[in-house]
Amino acid sequence: MALRLYRSHRAALVDYAKGITGSRAHAEDVVQEAWFHLDRKGDDPAIREPIAYLYRIVRNLAVDSIRRLLRERTRCGVDIEEAARLVPDESPSAEATIIARDDVRLVFETLEDLPERQRIAIEMYRFGGFKLRQIAERLNVSIALVHLLIAQGLEACDRRRNEE
Template structure:
């Protein structure tokens, strides 16, 4: 028996059959290719009474196996993804944490408003505008060491304001 002739004669029918089961022509081609490899290995090891029927049975089993595996994968990776993402804790702060942060920010604004203008400005340039102490000193017309002292004073003042709250 020439296994290649049997396979080639049935190939178009096998593709249609596999496509009906899998619902995907590309998947059907893979099934038929796998079926050919199994059919050839089996036919070389023993004589087949019904080679055509045996070939269709191989396609049927492979197509069903792939369909089942795809269903399991979809349940685990697609359907399970929704469940899994719901179990992951949010990285967003809680309502309470937001309210506390808002209160702290308001206290910091009040504390900064109480600082002398030049000290507050030195702190803002250093912290919010990312300027270097030398640049701030040049901008304010003072020494670098004085700017350093002003920034430290502002930081300490803000820390004390927050501690008084707690």
Template sequence: MFETCVVPRSCPLIDTLLLHRDALVSQVLPIVGGRAQAEDVVHELFLRLARRDSDAGVRQPLAFLHRAARNLAQDELRHERMVARHGERQSGLAPEHAPSAEHCSGERQALERVQQALAALPRDCRAAFEMHRLGGYTHREIAAALGISASMVDKHIRRALTACRDALRDE
């Protein structure tokens, strides 16, 4: 399935993923509960790796991939549970309690401002923030992956949070 995709550059992480794809699928299968969902998680991991600028700082590619696959699977499970919970609640809501188009538009604009603020950050700062807040990595794991100190990871995360907060204030 992944072998037909064209990746424009040599990418050790993608090469490792392709080599160990079956093991990654098997690892996330118990988390997501189905083979198709496990395949989807590993495919999403592949797509995210293909969009990365570089693999610099990843010293243990297989361990990195196993951790990333597990995190994506857990995120998928949390998302499904949230949709199920909110779907049940929203089905009983009266139309006047549904978010307005203006509210949704404002939320979309706020998200775009946050995305722009994160895109303007230096690569390591953005990577540390995303690994911590989205990937669930510890400061120590991020420091090892990026080749920086744990205190620098903390500074990067605080800088990114400040940029997000400032982007939301600027309306």
């Protein structure tokens, strides 16, 4: 019953909460929290008017969230939402992404050109997370040789990236 009630009144509840919070996104969060509250109550016989009860929950949660936001602003002296918008975006630029993709392409091309044993050693170490000892056992060579194969292979990858 609670789910049917929520679905049929969700849009109106969001509009109602938006009138209190001033933000559609904030209103969506409030209505969702109200749904969780109502769902936890289940079919409580004490709730005689479930629609009115749901609206009351939305109102109380919306008012509480506004009060909490005002307390944060008073305590911090800053609008938290405004401060969040001022935080710089740390995602890489389009140029950095293209350069990184090109580097990856060059590394994979270089790996394909390496001798098979060296390529396997690098792939196991860098991509598989294997220890030198495990690689040495798999390739049936010494740990020192595995170390040398990996070091020389990675140097070849770096040279190729620096050349292009």
